[in-house]
Amino acid sequence: xxxxxxxxxxxxxxxxxxxxxxxxxxxxxxxxxxxxxxxxxxxxxxxxxxxxxxxxxxxxxxxxxxxxxxxxxxxxxxxxxxxxxxxxxxxxxxxxxxxxxxxxxxxxxxxxxxxxxxxxxxxxxxxxxxxxxxxxxxxxxxxxxxxxxxxxxxxxxxxxxxxxxxxxxxxxxxxxxxxxxxxxxxxxxxxxxxxxxxxxxxxxxxxx
Amino acid sequence: xxxxxxxxxxxxxxxxxxxxxxxxxxxxxxxxxxxxxxxxxxxxxxxxxxxxxxxxxxxxxxxxxxxxxxxxxxxxxxxxxxxxxxxxxxxxxxxxxxxxxxxxxxxxxxxxxxxxxxxxxxxxxxxxxxxxxxxxxxxxxxxxxxxxxxxxxxxxxxxxxxxxxxxxxxxxxxxxxxxxxxxxxxxxxxxxxxxxxxxxxxxxxxxx
Amino acid sequence: xxxxxxxxxxxxxxxxxxxxxxxxxxxxxxxxxxxxxxxxxxxxxxxxxxxxxxxxxxxxxxxxxxxxxxxxxxxxxxxxxxxxxxxxxxxxxxxxxxxxxxxxxxxxxxxxxxxxxxxxxxxxxxxxxxxxxxxxxxxxxxxxxxxxxxxxxxxxxxxxxxxxxxxxxxxxxxxxxxxxxxxxxxxxxxxxxxxxxxxxxxxxxxxx
Amino acid sequence: xxxxxxxxxxxxxxxxxxxxxxxxxxxxxxxxxxxxxxxxxxxxxxxxxxxxxxxxxxxxxxxxxxxxxxxxxxxxxxxxxxxxxxxxxxxxxxxxxxxxxxxxxxxxxxxxxxxxxxxxxxxxxxxxxxxxxxxxxxxxxxxxxxxxxxxxxxxxxxxxxxxxxxxxxxxxxxxxxxxxxxxxxxxxxxxxxxxxxxxxxxxxxxxx
DNA sequence: TATGAATGAGGGTTCATTCAT
DNA sequence: CATGAATGAACCCTCATTCAT
Numbered sequence: 001x002x003x004x005x006x007x008x009x010x011x012x013x014x015x016x017x018x019x020x021x022x023x024x025x026x027x028x029x030x031x032x033x034x035x036x037x038x039x040x041x042x043x044x045x046x047x048x049x050x051x052x053x054x055x056x057x058x059x060x061x062x063x064x065x066x067x068x069x070x071x072x073x074x075x076x077x078x079x080x081x082x083x084x085x086x087x088x089x090x091x092x093x094x095x096x097x098x099x100x101x102x103x104x105x106x107x108x109x110x111x112x113x114x115x116x117x118x119x120x121x122x123x124x125x126x127x128x129x130x131x132x133x134x135x136x137x138x139x140x141x142x143x144x145x146x147x148x149x150x151x152x153x154x155x156x157x158x159x160x161x162x163x164x165x166x167x168x169x170x171x172x173x174x175x176x177x178x179x180x181x182x183x184x185x186x187x188x189x190x191x192x193x194x195x196x197x198x199x200x201x202x203x204x205x206x207x208x
Numbered sequence: 209x210x211x212x213x214x215x216x217x218x219x220x221x222x223x224x225x226x227x228x229x230x231x232x233x234x235x236x237x238x239x240x241x242x243x244x245x246x247x248x249x250x251x252x253x254x255x256x257x258x259x260x261x262x263x264x265x266x267x268x269x270x271x272x273x274x275x276x277x278x279x280x281x282x283x284x285x286x287x288x289x290x291x292x293x294x295x296x297x298x299x300x301x302x303x304x305x306x307x308x309x310x311x312x313x314x315x316x317x318x319x320x321x322x323x324x325x326x327x328x329x330x331x332x333x334x335x336x337x338x339x340x341x342x343x344x345x346x347x348x349x350x351x352x353x354x355x356x357x358x359x360x361x362x363x364x365x366x367x368x369x370x371x372x373x374x375x376x377x378x379x380x381x382x383x384x385x386x387x388x389x390x391x392x393x394x395x396x397x398x399x400x401x402x403x404x405x406x407x408x409x410x411x412x413x414x415x416x
Numbered sequence: 417x418x419x420x421x422x423x424x425x426x427x428x429x430x431x432x433x434x435x436x437x438x439x440x441x442x443x444x445x446x447x448x449x450x451x452x453x454x455x456x457x458x459x460x461x462x463x464x465x466x467x468x469x470x471x472x473x474x475x476x477x478x479x480x481x482x483x484x485x486x487x488x489x490x491x492x493x494x495x496x497x498x499x500x501x502x503x504x505x506x507x508x509x510x511x512x513x514x515x516x517x518x519x520x521x522x523x524x525x526x527x528x529x530x531x532x533x534x535x536x537x538x539x540x541x542x543x544x545x546x547x548x549x550x551x552x553x554x555x556x557x558x559x560x561x562x563x564x565x566x567x568x569x570x571x572x573x574x575x576x577x578x579x580x581x582x583x584x585x586x587x588x589x590x591x592x593x594x595x596x597x598x599x600x601x602x603x604x605x606x607x608x609x610x611x612x613x614x615x616x617x618x619x620x621x622x623x624x
Numbered sequence: 625x626x627x628x629x630x631x632x633x634x635x636x637x638x639x640x641x642x643x644x645x646x647x648x649x650x651x652x653x654x655x656x657x658x659x660x661x662x663x664x665x666x667x668x669x670x671x672x673x674x675x676x677x678x679x680x681x682x683x684x685x686x687x688x689x690x691x692x693x694x695x696x697x698x699x700x701x702x703x704x705x706x707x708x709x710x711x712x713x714x715x716x717x718x719x720x721x722x723x724x725x726x727x728x729x730x731x732x733x734x735x736x737x738x739x740x741x742x743x744x745x746x747x748x749x750x751x752x753x754x755x756x757x758x759x760x761x762x763x764x765x766x767x768x769x770x771x772x773x774x775x776x777x778x779x780x781x782x783x784x785x786x787x788x789x790x791x792x793x794x795x796x797x798x799x800x801x802x803x804x805x806x807x808x809x810x811x812x813x814x815x816x817x818x819x820x821x822x823x824x825x826x827x828x829x830x831x832x
Numbered sequence: 833t834a835t836g837a838a839t840g841a842g843g844g845t846t847c848a849t850t851c852a853t
Numbered sequence: 854c855a856t857g858a859a860t861g862a863a864c865c866c867t868c869a870t871t872c873a874t
Contacts, residue, residue: 032240035847046856051849157396160387164376169369179368188365188408195403200396215874219837243864254839259866423853427858448656451843462860467845573812576803577793584788595784604781604824611819616812631833659868670835675870 015053016131017043023064027108031061066128068113072102074132077140088148089197093190096166103170104182114171151202158200162193223261224339226251231272235316239269274336276321280310282340285348296356297405301398304374311378312390322379359410366408370401431469432547433459439480443524447477482544484529488518490548493556504564505613509606512582519586520598530587567618574616578609639677640755641667647688651732655685690752692737696726698756701764712772713821717814720790727794728806738795775826782824786817 021043025034036057040047054060076098085091103110145155152158169189173182229251233242244265248255262268284306293299311318353363360366377397381390437459441450452473456463470476492514501507519526561571568574585605589598645667649658660681664671678684700722709715727734769779776782793813797806 036849037847040857047848047858048850048856049854052854056848154396157387157393160380161373161377161397161400164380165369165373168372168376172368172372179365185365188362189369191407192369192404195407196400199399199403215837222837244866245864248840255841255865256839256867257837260837260839264865423858430858452845453843456861463844463862464846464860465858468858468860472844570812573803573809576796577789577813577816580792580796581785581789584792585785588784588788595781601781604778605785607823608785608820611823612816615815615819660870661868664836671837671869672835672871673833676834680869 011053012131014043014045014049018045018050018053019060019064019067022060023068023112026061026064027112031057031112063128065113066130067132068109070130070132070137072099072109072113073137075102088144088150088152089194091144092162092197093193096162096190096193097186099166100170100174100182100186104174107174110171110174114167152197153200153202155200158196161196165189165192165196219261220339222251222253222257226253226258226261227268227272227275230268231276231320234269234272235320239265239320271336273321274338275340276317278338278340278345280307280317280321281345283310296352296358296360297402299352300370300405301401304370304398304401305394307374308378308382308390308394312382315382318379318382322375360405361408361410363408366404369404373397373400373404427469428547430459430461430465434461434466434469435476435480435483438476439484439528442477442480443528447473447528479544481529482546483548484525486546486548486553488515488525488529489553491518504560504566504568505610507560508578508613509609512578512606512609513602515582516586516590516598516602520590523590526587526590530583568613569616569618571616574612577612581605581608581612635677636755638667638669638673642669642674642677643684643688643691646684647692647736650685650688651736655681655736687752689737690754691756692733694754694756694761696723696733696737697761699726712768712774712776713818715768716786716821717817720786720814720817721810724790724794724798724806724810728798731798734795734798738791776821777824777826779824782821785820789813789816789820 018039022034022039025038025042034057036050037047039060040050054063076095079098080091080094083094085094141155141159145152166189169185170182172178173180173185179185226247230242230247233246233250242265244258245255247268248258251258258268262271284303287306288299288302291302293302349363349367353360374397377393378390380386381388381393387393434455438450438455441454441458450473452466453463455476456466459466466476470479492511495514496507496510499510501510557571557575561568582605585601586598588594589596589601595601642663646658646663649662649666658681660674661671663684664674667674678687700719703722704715704718707718709718765779765783769776790813793809794806796802797804797809803809
């Protein structure tokens with residue numbers, strides 16, 4: 001008489017449907033111009049149902065950002081795992097490259113995630129119950145640094161700056177082709193990433 | 209016999225009053241939560257008057273961004289002109305430092321300008337009739353590069369990436385102290401800027 | 417177990433209340449000077465509710481016109497059904513007479529319906545879900561022509577011209593008593609209708 | 625020091641410019657959607673100047689209707705004066721035909737004038753200082769009836785009904801091709817006019 | 833005489849949120 | 854659990870009209 005599994009599963013389905021729909025509408029028309037009525041209607045549920053799953057528009061927005069960022073990051077991570085990359089530097093460049101390629105194919109995602117993605121959401125994916133395997137950025141990077149032969153000074157901050165640089169640059173470049181289209185931009189961007197990383201390398205016989 | 213000056217001057221004053229008021233309200237409460245009625249009321253003009261000067265909320269926003277960016281940039285530029293800085297690298301670091309210091313004192317300005325500032329508005333200040341002496345970024349940087357003893361590959365793009373890096377980094381760091389407060393962040397940020405610039409230096413006996 | 421009927425019925429009631437109220441206000445003050453706020457207030461519903469039922473002021477106007485035209489037409493039709501009228505000509509004159517009498521008693525309706533009533537709305541009452549029995553003008557007239565002993569050339573157009581003539585004439589005559597008050601006008605108007613009809617009669621031994 | 629003639633002439637020019645401009649805008653966009661600011665701007669005068677010449681939007685509308693109706697009527701009248709028409713009936717049919725042809729070429733004029741043209745404005749052209757030679761409808765028709773060999777019962781009302789019939793019919797037929805396009809409509813319309821007129825003929829040996 | 837900057841009441845419309853069913 | 858009719862506060866924006874210049 002208490003079909004718990006079924007019900008819980010049903011809830012997950014509805015919640016996902018709402019998030020998927022909201023993501024599409026947010027991407028297409030922007031957050032401000034998307035109404036809850038629209039989201040509910042396109043998701044095939046009643047308006048009241050929306051409020052059962054999310055507090056308001058900004059609550060669902062945060063969930064979506066966490067989910068989409070994780071999705072793109074994890075896909076890129078999986079793709080580079082098969083590549084024969086030696087150093088951490090090579091890995092990060094490759095990861096960046098794959099993320100950029102995904103964003104090129106999904107400019108709407110880029111527009112939406114960009115600038116809504118802040119460090120906080122990025123680091124606290126568990127707050128937004130991201131429903132994906134391995135969505136633990138912090139852990140992933142910590143492990144990568146442990147495995148690296150080269151040591152880095154303040155690795156966390158380095159990652160922070162690289163992410164900010166890549167995010168901002170891609171936004172202008174992919175969406176507005178400014179100051180250059182992304183393809184021409186890439187080499188300079190990768191150069192900058194390498195420059196930042198090398199400036200933080202700790203050499204054996206060196207005191208930091 | 210020439211009532212032109214008076215009237216035009218008067219218009220300028222009203223327009224500036226609206227922009228100043230709107231800037232304060234946008235900074236305090238955010239753009240979305242600021243109504244045109246509020247702006248008009250605080251500026252001491254009728255609601256209709258707002259629409260006489262600006263198309264809508266987003267029009268005045270663009271004007272304000274262009275104006276504030278220029279203001280901060282020009283003040284920093286003036287401040288470093290008296291310093292005995294030899295190289296372009298030193299100048300850009302100093303300029304960045306002064307800009308950051310201003311933004312620390314005006315976190316609201318930072319919140320508002322951030323990520324509303326895109327490369328387009330930055331480069332087309334004349335579109336928004338910025339009313340300030342020397343608000344010609346492009347020209348300023350071009351001159352600086354001409355005067356520099358060191359040559360740089362793709363100087364425009366280098367500036368673009370530096371600006372994006374500084375902007376994004378400061379936003380998180382000043383407003384949310386993440387991943388570190390701005391004072392501790394600065395050295396790493398300046399290191400990154402230097403690293404980016406050095407990676408683009410053109411050495412005499414080298415073919416680009 | 418079937419809440420369908422209740423809800424739908426309730427909607428119908430609200431919609432009708434809005435139409436009745438709007439009709440009164442349009443008649444009294446004209447369409448341009450009637451605000452949606454007024455309509456909603458007088459109907460005892462929230463302003464938002466109006467927009468739940470009608471797209472805008474002109475949507476409700478069309479619904480009202482279709483409804484009122486049908487109402488007046490059907491009442492006149494019912495009234496003449498009990499009269500011992502032999503020919504189609506007599507029937508149409510009688511119908512016209514009864515319509516005119518109603519319009520004399522409801523000059524506001526006349527002012528409102530006049531010239532807002534166009535042939536399109538008149539013929540497509542189903543588009544505006546007129547909620548009245550027998551509101552099928554086309555069908556009514558077609559049947560009448562079938563039953564008539566006298567044949568007419570182009571009966572549809574004849575009806576069109578008669579309706580236009582009567583509508584325009586009554587407007588000026590009832591509302592402004594120009595060029596004559598309606599009572600003195602009537603005989604001349606009926607003469608004209610008869611003249612138009614007779615000019616379109618098809619006689620047995622005649623080829624049209 | 626008092627350039628009266630010049631000034632008066634100037635006024636006439638401005639007034640005509642306003643009326644011409646307003647007529648175009650009213651025709652194109654409708655009265656409700658045309659603003660005084662638009663009229664003034666397109667006419668090349670200040671907004672305040674409009675109020676020097678007209679009380680408000682509805683004042684200029686009445687002037688325009690009177691002027692346009694007169695224009696079309698007079699042009700048709702002039703055109704048929706050269707034709708060898710014997711009877712009044714022929715003249716009125718010809719006049720109607722020419723008016724209809726003009727309206728076909730100027731559907732915007734038709735849309736605008738129609739239903740704004742009421743008997744009052746038509747008969748009191750002097751109220752709106754129509755600036756055209758011979759714009760005295762009443763007089764024109766009275767003379768025509770005096771000259772006619774055939775007498776008519778209540779000629780004024782006959783004209784009234786003909787005008788109403790033609791006006792309403794043309795509106796639907798020219799603008800919406802309902803119930804038939806105007807070319808196919810014409811013969812039936814002219815038949816109706818003839819029928820109405822013949823029904824009002826007074827025969828010598830007859831007592832009305 | 834002519835202007836056009838300034839006004840502000842008031843219109844239409846939206847939409848997050850609630851709650852009876 | 855789910856719904857969607859109902860709400861009404863709040864917003865944006867228009868525009869006729871005035872009046873100092």
